[in-house]
Amino acid sequence: MKRASASFADNATAALADAHLQRALAEMPRGFAAARARAKERLPEFDALRRIGRDIKDHALSHLDLYLEAFERNAERAGTCVHWAATADDACDIVLEICRETGARLVTKSKSMVSEEIGLAARLRAAALEVVETDLGEYLIQIRGERPSHLIAPAIHLTADDIAADFRRCHRHLPQGRDLSSPEALVAEARGVLRDKFLSSDVGITGANFLVAATGSAIIVTNEGNADLTLSLPKVHIVLATIEKVVPTLPDAWTLLRLLARSGTGQDLTAYTTLVTGPRRAQDSDGPAACHVILLDNGRSEILATNMREVLRCIRCGACMNHCPVYCAVGGHAYESVYAGPIGAVLTPALAGAPETRELAQASTFCGRCESVCPVEIPLVTLLRRWRERSFAEETFVQRALLQTWARLALHPRAYHLVARFGAALLGRLARARGAFSRLPLAGRWTRHRDLPAPQGPTFQHLWARRSEPR
């Protein structure tokens, strides 16, 4: 489904024509939106909490160096080995080096968007390591060779029938005639397959939802408990996190956790919330012998210095996607980027820097529902508009000239009213018999799907001027 040259518009058109994808999209993102509304209802102070969440992230971002150094100090005190990585390659190199030192052959992973961002799994496989995703959704897209289509529900584009077919294709050691008709049967099969991997894994890699500077802890949330098995069973645990994940204190993290699940899935809390502070201690009965945290920049410190910095508040809940009319219509893969939806349209061009990714900012109705549900009040529409401002100078001559010619006309009210008057009169006369155009030269992009309502004929300004003329 991926064509390197395809634009978002082409991908979207293909996605809209994909009846199978449309069936999958009909339920899920909107189901999350409804669940969020119910969760918000249960917590009257929710909007006040959003403002507090915003302030916590803004404060942390304003003193990022300070809190990162504090995190490093406190994490090392707890026995964690902290690594700094400037680029995606640096982070992959560090992971590979740790795997090499450990003599690892099998690496288990829990869900991490950062690992997608840096292409970690491919790098590990190229070094002959077996990599297994343990989040159910991530496991599904791994066996399908796809990329996640949603921040928190990576396989949201799949139906239960898709999953059953994939399991029959990939789990050849299991009896062919087994019953996979219920979600429970699918989950049970995945659990069985993954259990073996958890138990024989050498290195477990997780992301982090938050890093706590005051304690040197990483906080990881899941609904499946797979991160806990990923991080506690192997000899070595690696936390891969980008630098904007750091918050000052545990209470700050609790505040953001109160927002995270409610915003994403509509749960009050996820099923599992795990704090990791260093490797196994002498008195612990289990846990990894070594714990590493990789603090990755990969463009964040540059974004921090631009007028896009609010995007770094994001806590990856996915609410903006679940409430976006465009995302809900076409799904995540049309964006052809690791991060989809409104947050992806802002973040992708900021991270990638490639001008063509700025098209994503055009593909918005600016309905503003994304920012109205964002748990940390990222002004997504304002940020999308900033990308459009940057694109405007680079737009094709024709597009720019059209907009500027119209604006120049609108800056001369007399001429504007004259042109409007004749244009409206002409169109009004042409369509009078039908009230609307089903086809009109130059308006094909409107009339492809909709009739174009005809003007009533005279303009308001013309009628008003005639009406107020002294008799």
Added chain:
Amino acid sequence: MTSGETKRPRVALFVTCLVDLMRPSVGFAAVRLLQAAGCEVGVPAAQTCCGQPAYNGGDRSSAKKLAAQTIAACEGFDYVVAPSGSCAAMLKLHYPRLFAGDTKQEPRARAFAERVYELTSFLVDVRGLASVPGAFAGRVACHDGCSGLRELGIARQPRALLASVEGLELVDLGEAQSCCGFGGLFSVKYPDISNAIAARKTAAIADAAPSLVVSGELGCLLHLAGKLKRDGSAIACRHIAEVLAGETSAPPIARTGRGSAS
């Protein structure tokens, strides 16, 4: 409600370029409502467009010039009222942002913004209008334009006014918070997505089975009326001001013939 002792406020109607061009009957309906609310109405001749297409298209420089022109055109009025939530939000919220940091223009834009209102919120919140001239027999659904809804918080006011219309039965639309897919230039830049979003909205409209859809946003209405007509639906669309003012002699949007109802 305005008693004789207080001066009638002078209101500039910012008619919006879409109403001016496509549907002047909305402008006259707005004038009638403002007069019913005890206002003296003027229509500044030097107004054209609020500049939103330029602003959202990334052309900040043109948007600023149009903002300055609009502010100058509406000098000398107590209020500026627009029959559109998105144009009112542009004037009220985005003009000050356009001039942020400009010591001369920013205070002017802020003072201007304080006088700006969307039509239904002005009638209800500022003028306390409790009853309107219009009468309408039939089921009516109200669509919220996104800018009015989220930027200005307008949802209660149009419904309060509709509830006062004699004979009118107000029905709720499902997915009331969701966009209709118009989005200005988005509707022609991404026609397929725009249409898919509209289809969800028109499905919600069909479920509610009104005879008429009204909205304070002519852009949404042009989009929805065009979609409904293309799909063969009999459900009509009008700007809310027409129904409130009883100015329903013109045919509904995209339709022909006389007809006060639909």
